[in-house]
Amino acid sequence: MSETGLRERKRQRMYQAVSDIAVRLFMERGFDAVSVAEVAAAAEISKPTLFRYFPTKEDLVLHRIADHEQEAARIVVAARAEGVAPLPALRRHFLDGLAADDPVTGLNDHPNVRAFYDLLYGTPSLVARLYGYLERSESALADAVAGVLGDVGGDARGEGRGEGLPSALDARLAAGQIIAVRRILAEENWRRIAAGERLEDVRGEAVAAAERAFAVLGAGLPGLT
Template structure:
């Protein structure tokens, strides 16, 4: 029975991997919105129903894995040890993920992971869905903090700051991964980045980046050097009205001569 179950699990994993790799390759080649689920099924030589058995929606073929991690931050904070703050627990968790090259912090060099990241950057609709997952993570974390007796406002602010900090750190790592930087080099610098980022949450922004000099005098980017709106072009009616006003000026003898109907 154990051998049969193991074989069935391996077959399911193989089918899952085939469908995902097929979809990612087609999305990269033709664009996410230009590939249908039916075409993916045909390329993988399975039925459309089989695809939906493994992936409830088309976007799940790319970012479905994110749904399994929306509760991670809430769990880490809920299970933190006595005397530990939420940001300290999240920093410890983030450093643990960095140490193990986890994809959640952008430190995986697996081809499939990098494919997903390239597609996210190139596909706004997928980026919006990914943001929704991150928003769900913040909501779940906020609920944990409210359950501990903190106000909704404070809980929401803390949850959002913690999750967005982790997201920015992961995004920096991902961009370097896609650039082709060595993963060990990225990991070493990611440790310092995480310490710095969560340190700001711990100590607060305070006087950081206070301006000590007067701001530089710079022209308004919305206007050119002639004080005309940048990129402004008069419409046809405005141009016609201006021409009529000029032609109606009887004080310009040259214009009168040029527009004389008898010429």
């Protein structure tokens, strides 16, 4: 492996290690009760070093879900390359996540996973930062969807294309609906698990809800089916 590759691996290990330490402290004592200085001390690094990796305290937590930010866009790009329609690919991916108890679907009752989502959804500043995460997810997905809809060659207002072709707004609207459906399904699963329902009692209804939701999306977004 090249020296550049080794440096990147070391950098990623540092990100993960510091985030893990911070999340553990936050789950034990509460987000607001733990200072950035305490996280830095626990990670045995200086505060300036910590801030080079994580510009804000909230980033220490959101790093754990950062890999999912462009997940939907990656699925659409891969599906298009394989000649598969985007919505069936996204539906299959979500259903596979439910079957695997992927935490991102909300259908997971492991104590550490529940504690993390309690921290995430129970801390106002983290909830506020989630909107930025969702906006970036929508933007990445809109770019991927634009290619499927034929939204190529125009500007952000849809100008520069022939009449009747889909606009950038169409791609953004589609992406917003898809991201919203995935988020709401996951939040509902998490809410029920957090309320004490057994995972296996929730699973069947979670699958049925996902099927209904993607069917509705398909009816409203025929260009992606």
